[in-house]
Amino acid sequence: MGAWRWLRRRWDVLFRKRGVEAELDEEIRTHLDEEIRQNVQAGMSPAEARRRALVAFGGVERHKEEVRNVRGARVLDDLVQDVRVSFRSFLKAPAFLVAVLLTLGLGIGANVAMFGILDASLFRPLPYPRADRLVMGRVTWNGRVGRTVSGPDFFDYRQQSSSFEDLAAYTPFVLRATVTGGGAPERVRYIYASTRFFRALGVEPVLGRGFAPDEGELGGPRVLILSYGFWQRRFGGDRDILGRSVTIAGIPFTVVGVMPRDFRFAVDVDIWVPLQRGGAWAQARQFHNFILVGRLADGVSVKQAQADVDRISESLAETYPETNRNKGLNLTPLKEALAQPYKATLGVLVAAVAVLLLIACGNVAGLLLARGSARRSELAVRSVMGAGRSRLARQLLTENVLLALGAGVVGIALATWLQRGILAFVSMDRLTPVKAGVSLPMLGFALALSVLTVVIFGALPSLRVARVEPGADLQSGTRTTGGRAATRARNVLVTGQVALTVVLLVVSGLLLRTLRELRGVDLGFDPDHLLTAAVQIPSTKYPTSASRVEFFRELQERVAALPGVEGVGFITRLPVRGSGGNVRVDLPEHFGTAGVFGKMADQRTVMPGYFHAMGIPLVAGRDVSLVDDSAATPVVVISKALAESLFPGEDALGRTVGVDVGEAEPARFEVVGVVGDVVMDHPANGPYPAMYFPYPQAAGTGLDIAVRYSGNAGAATTSVRGVLRTLNTDVPLDEPATMHDVLGRSLSGQQAIAVVVSLFGAVALLLAAIGMYGVLAFQVSRRTHEIGIRMALGASGGAVVSSVVRGGLLLVALGLLVGIPASLFAARLVGGLLFGVGATDPVTYVGVALFLGAVATVACMLPAYRAARTDPVVAFRTE
Amino acid sequence: MARTDLLQGSLDLLVLKTLDLEPLHGWAISKRIQLLSHDVLEVNQGSLYPALYRLRDRGLIESEYAESEEGRRVKVYSLTKKGRAALKREQASWRLFAGAVEAILAAG
Numbered sequence: 001m002g003a004w005r006w007l008r009r010r011w012d013v014l015f016r017k018r019g020v021e022a023e024l025d026e027e028i029r030t031h032l033d034e035e036i037r038q039n040v041q042a043g044m045s046p047a048e049a050r051r052r053a054l055v056a057f058g059g060v061e062r063h064k065e066e067v068r069n070v071r072g073a074r075v076l077d078d079l080v081q082d083v084r085v086s087f088r089s090f091l092k093a094p095a096f097l098v099a100v101l102l103t104l105g106l107g108i109g110a111n112v113a114m115f116g117i118l119d120a121s122l123f124r125p126l127p128y129p130r131a132d133r134l135v136m137g138r139v140t141w142n143g144r145v146g147r148t149v150s151g152p153d154f155f156d157y158r159q160q161s162s163s164f165e166d167l168a169a170y171t172p173f174v175l176r177a178t179v180t181g182g183g184a185p186e187r188v189r190y191i192y193a194s195t196r197f198f199r200a201l202g203v204e205p206v207l208g209r210g211f212a213p214d215e216g217e218l219g220g221p222r223v224l225i226l227s228y229g230f231w232q233r234r235f236g237g238d239r240d241i242l243g244r245s246v247t248i249a250g251i252p253f254t255v256v257g258v259m260p261r262d263f264r265f266a267v268d269v270d271i272w273v274p275l276q277r278g279g280a281w282a283q284a285r286q287f288h289n290f291i292l293v294g295r296l297a298d299g300v301s302v303k304q305a306q307a308d309v310d311r312i313s314e315s316l317a318e319t320y321p322e323t324n325r326n327k328g329l330n331l332t333p334l335k336e337a338l339a340q341p342y343k344a345t346l347g348v349l350v351a352a353v354a355v356l357l358l359i360a361c362g363n364v365a366g367l368l369l370a371r372g373s374a375r376r377s378e379l380a381v382r383s384v385m386g387a388g389r390s391r392l393a394r395q396l397l398t399e400n401v402l403l404a405l406g407a408g409v410v411g412i413a414l415a416t417w418l419q420r421g422i423l424a425f426v427s428m429d430r431l432t433p434v435k436a437g438v439s440l441p442m443l444g445f446a447l448a449l450s451v452l453t454v455v456i457f458g459a460l461p462s463l464r465v466a467r468v469e470p471g472a473d474l475q476s477g478t479r480t481t482g483g484r485a486a487t488r489a490r491n492v493l494v495t496g497q498v499a500l501t502v503v504l505l506v507v508s509g510l511l512l513r514t515l516r517e518l519r520g521v522d523l524g525f526d527p528d529h530l531l532t533a534a535v536q537i538p539s540t541k542y543p544t545s546a547s548r549v550e551f552f553r554e555l556q557e558r559v560a561a562l563p564g565v566e567g568v569g570f571i572t573r574l575p576v577r578g579s580g581g582n583v584r585v586d587l588p589e590h591f592g593t594a595g596v597f598g599k600m601a602d603q604r605t606v607m608p609g610y611f612h613a614m615g616i617p618l619v620a621g622r623d624v625s626l627v628d629d630s631a632a633t634p635v636v637v638i639s640k641a642l643a644e645s646l647f648p649g650e651d652a653l654g655r656t657v658g659v660d661v662g663e664a665e666p667a668r669f670e671v672v673g674v675v676g677d678v679v680m681d682h683p684a685n686g687p688y689p690a691m692y693f694p695y696p697q698a699a700g701t702g703l704d705i706a707v708r709y710s711g712n713a714g715a716a717t718t719s720v721r722g723v724l725r726t727l728n729t730d731v732p733l734d735e736p737a738t739m740h741d742v743l744g745r746s747l748s749g750q751q752a753i754a755v756v757v758s759l760f761g762a763v764a765l766l767l768a769a770i771g772m773y774g775v776l777a778f779q780v781s782r783r784t785h786e787i788g789i790r791m792a793l794g795a796s797g798g799a800v801v802s803s804v805v806r807g808g809l810l811l812v813a814l815g816l817l818v819g820i821p822a823s824l825f826a827a828r829l830v831g832g833l834l835f836g837v838g839a840t841d842p843v844t845y846v847g848v849a850l851f852l853g854a855v856a857t858v859a860c861m862l863p864a865y866r867a868a869r870t871d872p873v874v875a876f877r878t879e
Numbered sequence: 880m881a882r883t884d885l886l887q888g889s890l891d892l893l894v895l896k897t898l899d900l901e902p903l904h905g906w907a908i909s910k911r912i913q914l915l916s917h918d919v920l921e922v923n924q925g926s927l928y929p930a931l932y933r934l935r936d937r938g939l940i941e942s943e944y945a946e947s948e949e950g951r952r953v954k955v956y957s958l959t960k961k962g963r964a965a966l967k968r969e970q971a972s973w974r975l976f977a978g979a980v981e982a983i984l985a986a987g
Contacts, residue, residue, distance in 0.1 A: 034907075
């Protein structure tokens with residue numbers, strides 16, 4: 001009953017205010033009337049009676065206020081008043097408001113953006129049913145986790161393991177082929193996936209079915225499954241697509257299913273083709289082309305499954321010692337495995353935005369301190385007027401919370417934009433696709449973060465400000481006293497900001513230098529004015545080796561005849577544009593001795609003239625030639641490094657090498673030429689030993705083309721395309737790009753992270769400079785009196801300037817003192833992202849220190865000059 | 880007749896006691912306290928009201944409207960059961976407190 005009454009009273013107080021007030025009025029009036037009546041009866045005049053009664057009562061308003069306090073009507077009133085006062089004071093200092101909102105908003109926005117990215121890519125579960133049961137299987141060599149597993153090994157694991165509901169395999173590299181018929185020829189992206197692939201992931205096709213077991217056996221029906229996008233794009237979403245035939249690389253396949261619209265796994269493809277036991281890519285145990293994905297059986301843990309496959313690995317090693325010794329399979333939860341390559345990048349970004357926020361908070365704290373000092377007199381007046389200390393503190397807290405909310409709103413507005421920017425640079429599409437947008441968790445995070453930062457960094461200044469002494473503060477002279485603690489606090493803040501900025505600048509400097517180093521790597525060939533593209537011919541039209549050789553020979557001749565073309569080369573895969581596949585090569589006599597055979601080499605097939613067109617030097621012997629056809633001796637041209645390692649100190653020409661092709665005997669080739677070393681896939685990996693086979697002896701249906709042109713790349717592309725079309729209208733020129741573009745794309749990851757972190761560094765520097773400017777300007781204004789005296793006594797303007805600048809540079813020096821060791825630590829953490837520069841690269845550190853010093857000097861100049869122009873007379877007048 | 884300012888807690892106690900004798904409205908309570916204390920204590924009449932509302936919030940007294948002899952509407956306060964129990968408790972602890980103070984003052 002008491003609770004009900006309490007509740008009802010609170011209700012009355014809040015919502016029936018006027019009624020409640022009226023009652024109180026009435027009650028007090030009655031009281032006074034009684035007192036007056038008594039006084040009149042005692043013989044006083046009505047006026048006197050009234051006066052006496054009021055005196056006896058005490059301050060009516062004051063007591064009414066007390067009652068209101070007791071009844072808690074104040075709370076809401078106070079809040080509303082606090083908010084109104086806050087807005088008024090914000091409007092009076094718009095610069096302050098804008099500064100705080102923008103600074104904090106930027107810091108919060110960046111963090112919310114990163115949080116959103118992390119949430120979508122790492123925190124949220126994968127979009128497959130019961131995704132926590134999914135694991136990725138990768139090969140291990142001597143215990144170290146590698147990447148791809150071999151086909152026959154996969155089939156053995158699948159057959160012998162009882163830990164999986166389903167175990168599947170897929171090719172982690174995207175293959176391309178040309179689709180013809182039913183429209184213009186089009187290059188499509190496809191991968192091989194084992195028959196249980198979709199079932200393991202738990203995703204049903206939206207049309208048709210998954211693969212059937214017999215489609216996974218060699219010689220089984222040729223089928224494929226379409227992606228939703230491809231189905232819409234090429235077939236217009238035709239519902240009769242099932243059972244239709246689609247020709248790829250000249251071979252007809254039957255469509256048996258279409259995957260749902262949002263389905264995506266690891267890589268974006270148009271088509272899935274079933275992996276056949278013993279078929280393409282899965283012929284031999286020493287060719288490792290697949291990554292496994294499995295769904296654990298109910299009740300089986302990852303550890304148990306790992307133990308199970310370890311057992312199988314051991315038995316495989318015993319049965320096939322040549323290919324499976326020291327080889328195993330590692331199982332990692334799928335989510336973790338997919339995220340691994342991004343961990344370093346994401347880590348750097350998260351750290352960078354956190355540092356940015358800290359610096360922004362430093363600025364805001366400094367601003368709040370400065371404002372606090374400036375408002376001392378205002379607060380003193382209010383305190384005298386009756387506001388208690390807790391009341392003042394509450395009002396300041398309200399202000400801070402309002403600032404926090406405002407900054408949070410600004411932050412969220414910026415977050416979407418920042419997120420899009422970050423994603424545009426740093427692509428993470430191996431993970432589940434991240435769409436920019438504000439999500440509910442992000443909003444919650446933003447709110448929490450903004451309140452937290454303002455409360456922490458605003459509380460201290462507010463508490464200090466609330467400790468107001470009206471007497472001292474209302475007198476003049478406040479600026480010479482009481483501000484010292486605030487100044488010291490701000491100095492500490494600036495020093496901290498400088499230190500943090502140093503860390504960001506050093507890391508971005510290292511990343512930028514990494515980028516430069518990567519760009520400067522000697523590729524082994526000349527990348528200038530080199531047009532690259534791919535040409536794929538249908539095997540149905542060109543069934544024989546001879547017909548294919550003829551096609552490319554003709555193409556080469558015609559393109560070389562074009563005006564402005566200085567060279568044409570053909571190779572199965574151009575360096576940097578793609579990798580060629582590794583083989584094991586050694587002297588044939590070493591073959592068979594288990595474990596000894598083999599140096600790894602990148603193998604590619606070339607047409608004559610390739611080396612010349614690419615600017616790769618011929619070191620010894622000759623180029624491949626059309627004479628090296630299927631009737632002639634199998635020959636090979638090897639790179640210098642490979643020659644050195646196979647025939648140290650000897651001449652490689654004329655010698656025979658053996659290549660492991662998965663059979664009992666190695667394939668033998670005679671070395672007819674040695675060429676310079678070339679970067680084969682990524683500049684960071686440096687040159688790689690390579691073997692080049694003559695195209696006539698290994699004529700496949702696709703070759704990359706490289707054209708050395710002069711003039712405009714677009715024009716060159718058009719001409720080459722024109723030539724190709726005259727030879728065969730069904731053969732498109734695929735993905736033409738200049739070699740510089742291709743290089744740029746391969747370095748895009750490093751470029752992205754370097755650019756993004758540098759941007760953060762630049763913003764941090766700006767904020768720190770602003771913070772420093774603010775502190776110095778404030779100090780100067782505080783010491784106007786002192787400066788005036790000094791100038792009156794004869795100090796020159798220059799001396800004043802230098803003293804101010806020196807003060808600022810001292811802060812910078814302290815900041816460097818703290819920041820450099822911190823940077824060393826941070827640099828070591830990002831060591832994995834660096835190339836060509838060490839974590840302790842002195843050039844970077846010195847450069848950052850000088851750069852920071854220069855910016856700081858500029859930031860100090862303005863207040864310094866203002867100090868120098870102090871009119872001593874004015875200075876004396878101010879206090 | 881020394882007039883002493885009352886501490887807040889003591890005022891609450893006095894109000895409770897006064898109402899224990901009979902329900903009264905605000906003005907009458909202040910007069911009654913003055914009377915019972917033989918004019919020693921003259922409560923600053925205004926401070927009575929915050930005390931009344933505080934006690935009412937705590938559930939120790941309750942109020943209702945009644946008609947005075949002059950026909951005016953007055954708010955009359957009375958003790959609740961909870962208030963009666965609190966009064967007994969406060970009285971006991973006050974006596975303890977006063978006794979202790981007295982003992983100290985009487986010493987030496």
